[in-house]
Amino acid sequence: xxxxxxxxxxxxxxxxxxxxxxxxxxxxxxxxxxxxxxxxxxxxxxxxxxxxxxxxxxxxxxxxxxxxxxxxxxxxxxxxxxxxxxxxxxxxxxxxxxxxxxxxxxxxxxxxxxxxxxxxxxxxxxxxxxxxxxxxxxxxxxxxxxxxxxxxxxxxxxxxxxxxxxxxxxxxxxxxxxxxxxxxxxxxxxxxxxxxxxxxxxxxxxxxxxxxxxxxxxxxxxxxxxxxxxxxxxxxxxxxxxxxxxxxxxxxxxxxxxxxxxxxxxxxxxxxxxxxxxxxxxxxxxxxxxxxxxxxxxxxxxxxxxxxxxxxxxxxxxxxxxxxxxxxxxxxxxxxxxxxxxxxxxxxxxxxxxxxxxxxxxxxxxxxxxxx
Amino acid sequence: xxxxxxxxxxxxxxxxxxxxxxxxxxxxxxxxxxxxxxxxxxxxxxxxxxxxxxxxxxxxxxxxxxxxxxxxxxxxxxxxxxxxxxxxxxxxxxxxxxxxxxxxxxxxxxxxxxxxxxxxxxxxxxxxxxxxxxxxxxxxxxxxxxxxxxxxxxxxxxxxxxxxxxxxxxxxxxxxxxxxxxxxxxxxxxxxxxxxxxxxxxxxxxxxxxxxxxxxxxxxxxxxxxxxxxxxxxxxxxxxxxxxxxxxxxxxxxxxxxxxxxxxxxxxxxxxxxxxxxxxxxxxxxxxxxxxxxxxxxxxxxxxxxxxxxxxxxxxxxxxxxxxxxxxxxxxxxxxxxxxxxxxxxxxxxxxxxxxxxxxxxxxxxxxxxxxxxxxxxxxxxxxxxxxxxxxxxxxxxxxxxxxxxxxxxxxxxxxxxxxxxxxxxxxxxxxxx
Numbered sequence: 001x002x003x004x005x006x007x008x009x010x011x012x013x014x015x016x017x018x019x020x021x022x023x024x025x026x027x028x029x030x031x032x033x034x035x036x037x038x039x040x041x042x043x044x045x046x047x048x049x050x051x052x053x054x055x056x057x058x059x060x061x062x063x064x065x066x067x068x069x070x071x072x073x074x075x076x077x078x079x080x081x082x083x084x085x086x087x088x089x090x091x092x093x094x095x096x097x098x099x100x101x102x103x104x105x106x107x108x109x110x111x112x113x114x115x116x117x118x119x120x121x122x123x124x125x126x127x128x129x130x131x132x133x134x135x136x137x138x139x140x141x142x143x144x145x146x147x148x149x150x151x152x153x154x155x156x157x158x159x160x161x162x163x164x165x166x167x168x169x170x171x172x173x174x175x176x177x178x179x180x181x182x183x184x185x186x187x188x189x190x191x192x193x194x195x196x197x198x199x200x201x202x203x204x205x206x207x208x209x210x211x212x213x214x215x216x217x218x219x220x221x222x223x224x225x226x227x228x229x230x231x232x233x234x235x236x237x238x239x240x241x242x243x244x245x246x247x248x249x250x251x252x253x254x255x256x257x258x259x260x261x262x263x264x265x266x267x268x269x270x271x272x273x274x275x276x277x278x279x280x281x282x283x284x285x286x287x288x289x290x291x292x293x294x295x296x297x298x299x300x301x302x303x304x305x306x307x308x309x310x311x312x313x314x315x316x317x318x319x320x321x322x323x324x325x326x327x328x329x330x331x332x333x334x335x336x337x338x339x340x341x342x343x344x345x346x347x348x349x350x351x352x353x354x355x356x357x358x359x360x361x362x363x364x365x366x367x368x369x370x371x372x
Numbered sequence: 373x374x375x376x377x378x379x380x381x382x383x384x385x386x387x388x389x390x391x392x393x394x395x396x397x398x399x400x401x402x403x404x405x406x407x408x409x410x411x412x413x414x415x416x417x418x419x420x421x422x423x424x425x426x427x428x429x430x431x432x433x434x435x436x437x438x439x440x441x442x443x444x445x446x447x448x449x450x451x452x453x454x455x456x457x458x459x460x461x462x463x464x465x466x467x468x469x470x471x472x473x474x475x476x477x478x479x480x481x482x483x484x485x486x487x488x489x490x491x492x493x494x495x496x497x498x499x500x501x502x503x504x505x506x507x508x509x510x511x512x513x514x515x516x517x518x519x520x521x522x523x524x525x526x527x528x529x530x531x532x533x534x535x536x537x538x539x540x541x542x543x544x545x546x547x548x549x550x551x552x553x554x555x556x557x558x559x560x561x562x563x564x565x566x567x568x569x570x571x572x573x574x575x576x577x578x579x580x581x582x583x584x585x586x587x588x589x590x591x592x593x594x595x596x597x598x599x600x601x602x603x604x605x606x607x608x609x610x611x612x613x614x615x616x617x618x619x620x621x622x623x624x625x626x627x628x629x630x631x632x633x634x635x636x637x638x639x640x641x642x643x644x645x646x647x648x649x650x651x652x653x654x655x656x657x658x659x660x661x662x663x664x665x666x667x668x669x670x671x672x673x674x675x676x677x678x679x680x681x682x683x684x685x686x687x688x689x690x691x692x693x694x695x696x697x698x699x700x701x702x703x704x705x706x707x708x709x710x711x712x713x714x715x716x717x718x719x720x721x722x723x724x725x726x727x728x729x730x731x732x733x734x735x736x737x738x739x740x741x742x743x744x745x746x747x748x749x750x751x752x753x754x755x756x757x758x759x760x761x762x763x764x765x766x767x768x769x770x771x772x773x774x775x776x777x778x779x780x781x782x783x784x785x786x787x788x789x790x791x792x793x794x795x796x797x798x799x800x801x802x803x804x805x806x
Contacts, residue, residue, distance in 0.1 A: 025451070026719065044451075045451070068449055068457075069448065069449065069453075069455040072455075088455030088456065089457055133679070156679070174676075211641065215541065216666065216667045217641065217642055217665065217666075217681060218681055219680045220673070222676070245673075245677055246667055246670065246671060246672070247669075247671045247672045247722075247724070248670075248673035248677070248723075249672060276672060276722055277673070294723075295722060296672075296721065297720075297721055321721050338721075341718060341719060341720050342720065342721075343671070343721070343722065343726055344720075344726055345493040345494065345716070345727035346493035346729065346730070354753075354755045354756070355718075356451050356452060356718050356719075357718060357719055357720070
């Protein structure tokens with residue numbers, strides 16, 4: 001398809017007819033379940049929110065509780081309709097997300113000693129990898145939460161993704177390095193001693209050590225998300241190009257790599273140097289990257305960009321402050337999560353109350369429907 | 373001539389008193405003596421008075437505003453609490469953020485004030501306002517805390533400049549802190565903890581020649597100042613004297629004299645090196661040492677910023693408290709860690725926290741300060757103070773009391789204009805004082 005044809009088919013335009021899901025607290029992610037019947041959200045209040053979207057209107061289901069701090073990482077195990085979730089206090093939990101019951105199938109309160117920032121589920125659904133501030137990847141059985149192996153990592157881990165075929169796991173860290181590990185295990189091996197780092201992908205532009213570059217003291221940035229395309233031929237990562245401390249402004253950016261050669265295919269910056277981060281991106285089955293970015297109120301974009309092209313074929317600033325976007329399995333809908341939380345110094349009361357931030361999930365439709 | 377030959381490398385105790393000073397110590401001018409060196413030789417009352425005169429301050433300034441919720445006043449698992457846990461400290465019942473694991477183990481040396489409510493939410497005005505103690509407006513610019521202490525207490529017996537500032541970037545003599553006080557009460561800043569430029573004598577000048585040169589300079593200065601004595605001539609002479617003093621203590625800037633163990637304990641990053649320098653300056657006898665760290669203004673990506681920044685404070689601050697205690701110095705050294713305000717409980721849409729003077733925290737310990745104590749509290753969400761509030765003026769009164777500055781000195785004379793040294797509508801926080 002030409003860029004014009006792609007735009008005609010996939011242009012997203014927010015309208016008053018869009019379904020809006022409001023939630024009273026800020027969320028970090030909102031994802032469609034693989035079965036397409038549910039929308040799952042997680043964020044700053046240690047809960048997991050579920051909406052049944054199979055009917056005319058989204059129906060809020062009983063929330064999943066038991067986590068602490070923030071829940072920033074979730075992943076689906078489609079084979080058994082399970083959801084894996086992790087929190088900033090180090091707990092990993094497994095849920096049957098389609099059921100009304102709110103008790104976890106299993107949980108590990110001390111899966112890591114501190115913040116788990118990322119989860120990835122293996123293609124066969126048997127393994128869940130977790131990583132975060134403990135500088136290690138731990139790989140668990142999704143069935144019972146038994147530890148399978150641990151891979152030490154030199155830096156804080158921000159993102160993880162299994163290759164859709166084989167045993168490769170990619171790990172994105174604070175320093176802008178993506179490491180590929182071979183997770184095939186020797187019989188009985190649980191240590192990281194035999195873990196094989198296969199290669200690295202360079203995303204150094206998503207990291208800035210201000211102690212070296214500006215005489216400041218902060219290390220900024222990191223690879224905030226990793227995702228393969230369905231065939232495993234391409235990998236996308238996201239973050240902020242040339243990140244800065246303080247206001248943490250920079251250019252939101254996605255970078256696409258060719259998996260076989262390891263070479264960068266396209267750097268996809270979006271917005272200005274005073275914007276923020278891209279926390280999320282995914283491949284559309286038609287080969288383009290769908291990405292979103294957030295910044296200060298009113299800033300940030302959604303953009304669709306085919307790696308072969310020099311420019312995005314679709315860009316919208318009418319969908320600002322995006323934390324995540326999720327393509328429905330039917331191929332026709334996108335759930336776009338935004339944060340609604342004002343900036344401002346000092347008291348800033350509203351009707352005498354000190355109001356916190358909230359979340360809004362907009363369920364968007366592509367202009368031309370396709371058969372799933 | 374080598375620097376070794378030029379450097380007498382004197383130690384504080386080597387010039388802490390002389391016979392003349394000792395005799396004079398019973399009079400009014402007792403400030404030139406070091407109590408520690410006197411042992412049991414003096415009348416206990418005199419020794420005690422001298423000891424008071426040797427009180428010192430380390431003031432750690434985290435410019436931009438450290439988040440109270442990620443440091444001294446955590447509210448885990450609440451709406452604004454953020455992702456982190458609270459951890460127990462060495463004092464049962466007192467918890468701090470998990471980002472302060474090492475300082476938590478030194479909590480028995482510290483007090484936390486959690487009910488600060490101050491008046492300014494901007495850096496441009498707030499930094500100065502807090503540093504000056506937010507006095508009532510009398511049409512004059514008040515001195516920063518370091519300059520105030522330099523004026524009220526003077527140098528210690530070491531003869532070293534009373535107000536030193538260890539900071540990133542440039543050094544030099546910074547007169548701005550002095551406010552309406554004479555410029556000589558400004559801060560002598562050591563950029564990146566390094567010695568002032570040209571501290572070493574040119575190799576072609578011998579010590580004897582340098583002494584003669586200084587004598588001549590003083591004569592010229594005195595002649596020039598006759599009949600026109602003012603703050604500028606005073607400050608000019610003062611800076612030369614300070615330089616001369618520092619030349620005698622070049623060892624302070626000799627990193628080879630610091631053990632690798634200490635360097636590791638404090639951390640080899642800027643704030644670690646600067647806090648270690650603060651300890652050395654205090655050991656050498658500087659009255660007031662300010663340590664600045666910049667760029668704590670985490671409006672965006674606050675939590676990753678905190679993970680990068682706070683450990684750089686935690687490690688050296690804990691080491692500093694530990695060292696001062698081990699050396700028996702905590703009774704005489706007041707240690708303060710603070711910013712111009714805290715950060716908003718609300719997490720903005722850029723995952724940052726903005727400026728929040730409504731309810732924030734300060735940590736302090738050492739001289740005159742109660743240990744292992746928490747003053748005040750915020751509500752369950754950490755949004756506002758629950759109960760009594762304190763302003764920076766209360767802290768200034770508290771610190772001046774903790775330093776045993778006599779009540780009769782709690783007033784400046786600004787060319788005949790009497791000015792209270794701290795906001796007269798405030799008073800010391802009694803429960804903070806020993």
